Amino acid sequence: METLVTLSNYSYLKKLRDYGVSGIITGSRYFSSRYFYDLETLKKIALECIIYGLDLYISIDTFLEEKDRALLEEYLEFLRFLRPKGIYFSDFGVLHLLKKLHFEAEYIYAPDTLMTNSLDAEFCLRRGMDRVVLARELTIPEIKAIAQRVDHKVDLYIFGYLKMAKSKRHYLNNYFKEIGLDKEAKDDLYFRLKEYNREGYLPILETKYGSEIYSEGILAAYLEYESLSKIITKGIVDDLFLKEEVLFTVLKDLKRLNGDNAGLLLNNLKLRFSDLKFDDGYFHQKTAIKKEDA
Amino acid sequence: MKKVELLAPAKDLGKALIALRYGADAVYVGGLEYSLRSRASNFTLEDIKTLVDFAHYYRKKVYVTVNMVFHDDDLKGIVDYLKTLEMMRVDAVIIESLGLMALIKKYAPKLECHLSTQLSTTNSLAVEELSKWGADRIVLAREVDMLSIEVIAQRCKTPLEVFIHGGMCANYSGRCTLSNRMTNRDANRGGCAHSCRWNYHVYHGTELLSKDDLPFTMSSYDLRATPYIERMIKAGVASLKIEGRMKSDHYIAQVTRTYRKMIDEIEMGGHLDEKRLAYYNSELDKAENRPSDTGFLGSSKASELFGATQSFVSHEYVAMVKDFNLSNGYALVEVRNKFSKGDTLEVFGPDQDNEQFIVEDMFDEDGTIEVANRPKALIWIKVPFLVKPYYMLRKVAL
Numbered sequence: 001m002e003t004l005v006t007l008s009n010y011s012y013l014k015k016l017r018d019y020g021v022s023g024i025i026t027g028s029r030y031f032s033s034r035y036f037y038d039l040e041t042l043k044k045i046a047l048e049c050i051i052y053g054l055d056l057y058i059s060i061d062t063f064l065e066e067k068d069r070a071l072l073e074e075y076l077e078f079l080r081f082l083r084p085k086g087i088y089f090s091d092f093g094v095l096h097l098l099k100k101l102h103f104e105a106e107y108i109y110a111p112d113t114l115m116t117n118s119l120d121a122e123f124c125l126r127r128g129m130d131r132v133v134l135a136r137e138l139t140i141p142e143i144k145a146i147a148q149r150v151d152h153k154v155d156l157y158i159f160g161y162l163k164m165a166k167s168k169r170h171y172l173n174n175y176f177k178e179i180g181l182d183k184e185a186k187d188d189l190y191f192r193l194k195e196y197n198r199e200g201y202l203p204i205l206e207t208k209y210g211s212e213i214y215s216e217g218i219l220a221a222y223l224e225y226e227s228l229s230k231i232i233t234k235g236i237v238d239d240l241f242l243k244e245e246v247l248f249t250v251l252k253d254l255k256r257l258n259g260d261n262a263g264l265l266l267n268n269l270k271l272r273f274s275d276l277k278f279d280d281g282y283f284h285q286k287t288a289i290k291k292e293d294a
Numbered sequence: 295m296k297k298v299e300l301l302a303p304a305k306d307l308g309k310a311l312i313a314l315r316y317g318a319d320a321v322y323v324g325g326l327e328y329s330l331r332s333r334a335s336n337f338t339l340e341d342i343k344t345l346v347d348f349a350h351y352y353r354k355k356v357y358v359t360v361n362m363v364f365h366d367d368d369l370k371g372i373v374d375y376l377k378t379l380e381m382m383r384v385d386a387v388i389i390e391s392l393g394l395m396a397l398i399k400k401y402a403p404k405l406e407c408h409l410s411t412q413l414s415t416t417n418s419l420a421v422e423e424l425s426k427w428g429a430d431r432i433v434l435a436r437e438v439d440m441l442s443i444e445v446i447a448q449r450c451k452t453p454l455e456v457f458i459h460g461g462m463c464a465n466y467s468g469r470c471t472l473s474n475r476m477t478n479r480d481a482n483r484g485g486c487a488h489s490c491r492w493n494y495h496v497y498h499g500t501e502l503l504s505k506d507d508l509p510f511t512m513s514s515y516d517l518r519a520t521p522y523i524e525r526m527i528k529a530g531v532a533s534l535k536i537e538g539r540m541k542s543d544h545y546i547a548q549v550t551r552t553y554r555k556m557i558d559e560i561e562m563g564g565h566l567d568e569k570r571l572a573y574y575n576s577e578l579d580k581a582e583n584r585p586s587d588t589g590f591l592g593s594s595k596a597s598e599l600f601g602a603t604q605s606f607v608s609h610e611y612v613a614m615v616k617d618f619n620l621s622n623g624y625a626l627v628e629v630r631n632k633f634s635k636g637d638t639l640e641v642f643g644p645d646q647d648n649e650q651f652i653v654e655d656m657f658d659e660d661g662t663i664e665v666a667n668r669p670k671a672l673i674w675i676k677v678p679f680l681v682k683p684y685y686m687l688r689k690v691a692l
Contacts (some may be wrong), residue, residue, distance in 0.1 A: 063416040063435065063466070066442035093419030113469050113482055114412070117364045119393025127427065137474055137482075138365070145366050164472050165490075167465040167512070168437040168590065169598065175496065175510050178600045181503060193494040193510065198476065201497065215475055287480035 001229035003254055004057065004155070005237045008034070009244070010041060013048045019251035023055025025088060025236065030075045031060045031068075033166065033209045034240060036187055039078060046082035055085040061110065062209045063168075064093045076101055088133065099128060106130040108155065112163060113137065118149035125150055131233060136162045137282045140224055147231040156228065158221040159250050160238025161203055161214035162281055168210040189241060200277065203241045214241065217279040220250070222266040224283050226259045246273055298526070299533040300557055301357070301455065302550045306336040309546050310345050310356075315644045315684050316547045317554025320355035321345070322388060324539065328368070328375060330361045330390075330412075330484050343382045355385040361410045363468060363482035364391055376402040390468060392427065399428050406430040408455065412468030412482070417442070418449040425452040431532065436462055440522050440591045444529040453532030458519035459549055459578075460537025462589055464490040464512040464598065490514075513599045518586035520574050523553070524560050541582070544611035544630075547686055548581040551644065580609040580688065609640060609688040615681050616672065624674045625681050632667040633689050641677070643685035650690060651678050 002022040007013070016024065027035035028042045037045065049056040058079055064072055076097060079087075086106030089095060098107055109115070109124050110133035121132050133155040134143060147154050172185035185191060185206040192201035193213065200216025221228060221235075228235065237254075239247050249272065253265045270278055302318035304310035310321045323337045323345065324330070337345070337358075346356045358379055362368060376398055379387065386406035389395060395407045408431040409415065409424055416435045424432055433455040434443065447454055463470065470481055472489035479485030493509035495502060504510045517537070519526070526534060534557070536549055556574050560566065566574070585599055613627035633639065633653065640650045656663055656675040666673050675687075 063414050063437065064419065066417045066438075066445045069417065069419065091414070091416070091420055092423040093417040096419040096423040111469075113471055114363055114390065116482075117366045117369060117391070117393065119364070119366075119369060119397070120391050121393075123393040123396055137471055137480070142365055142367075162471075162475070164475050165465040165470040165512075167470075169464060169512070169514070171510075171512055171598065172496065174597050175504070175600065178597075179505050179508055183498070183503065188498070190499050192497040194497065195476065195489075196493045196495070196509070202494075213472065282474075285478070287474045287478050287483070287485070 001232045001235045003158075003237060003251070004055075004234050005247075005251070006034075006059075006160075006239050007045070008239050010037065010045060012239075012244070012247075013045065013054065014052055015248065016251070017052040017054055019248060020255045021054065021237075021251060023057055023085065023234075024049065025057040025059050027059040027061070028075075029208075031062045031064070031072060031094075033062050033207055033212055034205060035059065036207075043082065046084070056082065057086045057088055057106075057108070058082070058084045059088040059110070060094050061088065061090050063091050069093075069097075072097060073101070076103055079103075086130065095129070108133060110155075111135075112166065116142075118146045121146050121150045121154065125153055131155055133157075133236070136219070137287060139286050140227070140283045142286075143228070143283075144231055152231055152233050154232060155234040155236055156232045157219060157238055158225065158228065158232075158235040159219060159254075160236075161241050162217075162219055163212055164202070164215055165213040166210070167212075170206055171211045172204065172206050205240070215281075217277040217281075218242075219281040220266060220269065220278040221280065221283065222253070222257060222262045222269070224280065225254065225257045225262060246276070249273075295527065295561060296530055296532075297561065298531060298557060299355075300550065300553055301533045301535045302546060303460075303536060303539040303541070304546065305539050305541070307341045307345055309541075309543055311348060312543050312684065313546050313550050314349055314352065314354050316550040317644065318354070318536075318550050320357060320385070320533070321349070322357040322359055322535075322539075324359045325375070328360045328362050328364075328372065330359060330363075330482070339378060339382070342379070342384065346382050346384055350383065357386045357388055357408060358384050359388045359410075360394065361388050361390045361412065362484060363412065363480075364394070365483075368483065373397060373401050376405065380405045386430065388433070392424075395428055408433060410468075411435055411457065414466045414469065418446045421446060421450045421452055421454070425450070431455055433457075433535070435466065436517065437466065437590045439593070440525055443526065443531065443591075447529040447531055455533040455535050456519075456526055456531050457517060457537055458523065458526070458534045458553065459517055460541075461584070462514040462517050462537075464514040508601055511598065511600060515589070515597070515599050516584045516586040517589045517591075518575070518578060518583070519588060519591055520556070520566075520571055520578070521588060522591050523556055524566055527557065527560050542611065543614065544686055544688065545581045548642070549578060551642070552577040552581075576608075608691055610691070611686060611688045612639065613666070613675075613687040615641075615643075615683055615685040615687070617683060618677070618681050619674075620680070623676060623678065625677045626672060627675055627687060629666045629669055629671045629673060631669070631689075632665065633687075634665045638690045639687045640690050641679075641681055641685055641687055643682060646681070646685055649679060 007026040302313035380402035473481040490512035496504040617626040
């Protein structure tokens with residue numbers, strides 16, 4: 001399993017290479033719900049990826065509005081010159097345009113919640129997509145079954161806050177307006193939600209495209225890493241909301257993780273960053289279908 | 295102008311028949327398995343067969359939702375289920391899974407595939423791609439604005455279905471796992487706990503910003519698209535969809551009938567001015583609605599429902615007509631909610647405009663009664679005009 005890191009901080013690039021990362025996933029202010037780079041910076045990132053030998057993947061994770069068709073086409077023409085290794089997308093309109101433009105790159109379908117079974121993974125791979133990103137809401141046996149069925153052409157989130165919701169709504173700014181608070185939420189990484197009766201703070205990020213809400217805990221696939229590494233093509237470390245120190249501790253750990261030291265390294269991580277909550281996501285917990293089974 | 299389809303939801307056979315009687319051209323229902331709304335799915339295969347036979351007799355259609363976001367284990371038995379639906383002459387299935395669409399094309403090719411709003415289809419390029427893969431109809435995401443609907447309809451040949459009324463997911467449908475994480479109930483497999491409607495504190499760093507007297511929530515207004523129905527029809531949208539498989543008989547009847555009348559008026563060449571829109575909105579107010587707005591149809595920035603979340607209803611549903619004795623003017627009704635002698639009731643039916651009367655006399659098997667307050671009880675009530683089975687009575691708020 002190769003490790004990819006989402007790049008929320010441009011200054012990390014060289015260091016990422018030193019920590020054994022094979023590539024980065026990033027994007028720009030255009031058609032991305034979480035990256036804020038302008039096009040010039042994206043060009044620099046692309047250049048540095050070549051220099052440092054990192055694979056560049058671009059994320060286009062918004063749902064395209066009809067009025068933005070021409071803009072997306074222009075953006076893809078711009079990206080063509082950056083020669084990304086692949087494009088992550090969640091809207092089949094993006095795929096349609098990539099094919100129409102004969103855009104040479106890997107096409108990776110990343111629909112977050114929807115990629116949950118072998119049938120859908122197979123369908124996508126037979127229709128010109130090179131890989132799919134599995135949903136976060138899967139158990140280890142489910143992940144294995146899908147990966148084996150599609151010749152391991154799957155990516156999986158292995159570390160980071162789990163995305164729980166994506167909305168076109170500007171939740172925070174709407175709320176601030178409602179209560180008469182003069183505060184701007186856009187592109188600010190420090191907002192958190194806390195449900196009245198539950199522990200834990202949920203990171204929420206609002207951009208011009210809407211809002212995304214993340215889990216209170218951080219997925220840390222330490223104990224599962226060795227078995228996952230045999231079946232997953234790319235493991236994704238999501239650096240959003242993570243401090244630099246946490247990110248690079250994890251990347252250092254991933255380089256040396258094995259079945260024998262995983263528990264120890266995870267414990268060390270938890271001790272070192274005791275203010276954070278690490279968990280294993282849905283790897284060992286199947287969610288219930290009906291209320292009475294929950 | 296192409297005839298548009300009015301598509302209504304139904305939780306069970308009774309509600310489906312009401313929806314069809316009150317003007318729906320098609321109904322969508324869920325089976326006991328494979329449907330996203332597990333709590334709203336009460337159709338056995340036998341019920342579906344009965345419904346299809348009834349609907350087809352009146353040249354109407356039945357769609358079955360097979361729209362759970364499947365995990366591998368959930369797919370057991372799915373091919374047999376699809377073949378059975380096809381054999382029963384179900385007109386279409388509403389699905390999210392593209393892999394399932396491939397199975398349908400192979401094993402149950404007479405079933406049309408309508409791709410669910412969970413796929414978040416927001417543009418004509420996506421419609422083209424999905425159509426190429428075999429989609430027979432696309433349900434657009436509720437995040438698409440009216441102008442975009444018009445453009446997509448113009449650019450694409452594939453029939454489009456658009457939500458016009460009812461509850462809205464605050465997040466993109468299908469792209470939310472708040473419920474999974476917070477209650478271990480899978481939102482995409484029928485267990486949604488509506489965690490978006492709960493109250494939350496908002497912090498920036500360690501600073502608390504939210505106010506307890508007006509807490510933060512992601513609860514959205516319900517959708518009511520009345521000002522846009524005319525444009526949707528003129529744009530060539532194939533189907534106008536009402537949401538609400540958990541809703542009551544009265545809600546289904548009232549909302550379906552209101553949009554039926556509105557569509558008929560537009561298709562007859564009418565233009566809905568403000569006065570007519572106000573009339574239709576006042577009719578919709580008679581059903582149990584949460585506060586509503588036009589969602590993303592008119593604006594790319596929909597707002598949330600902070601504070602008041604109580605449903606508002608101007609008329610309370612009290613009884614359904616079962617029979618009418620022409621010789622003495624008494625109707626046999628099934629009681630749903632309390633009403634009394636002296637109350638003003640409004641009657642409406644599939645072919646009956648609203649008509650009011652004052653309750654002067656009613657009796658049950660034990661004799662004259664002053665108050666009808668036993669749900670499901672059958673009583674006789676004096677009605678000064680002809681009423682028919684399936685007409686509904688509601689109490690007018692004074």
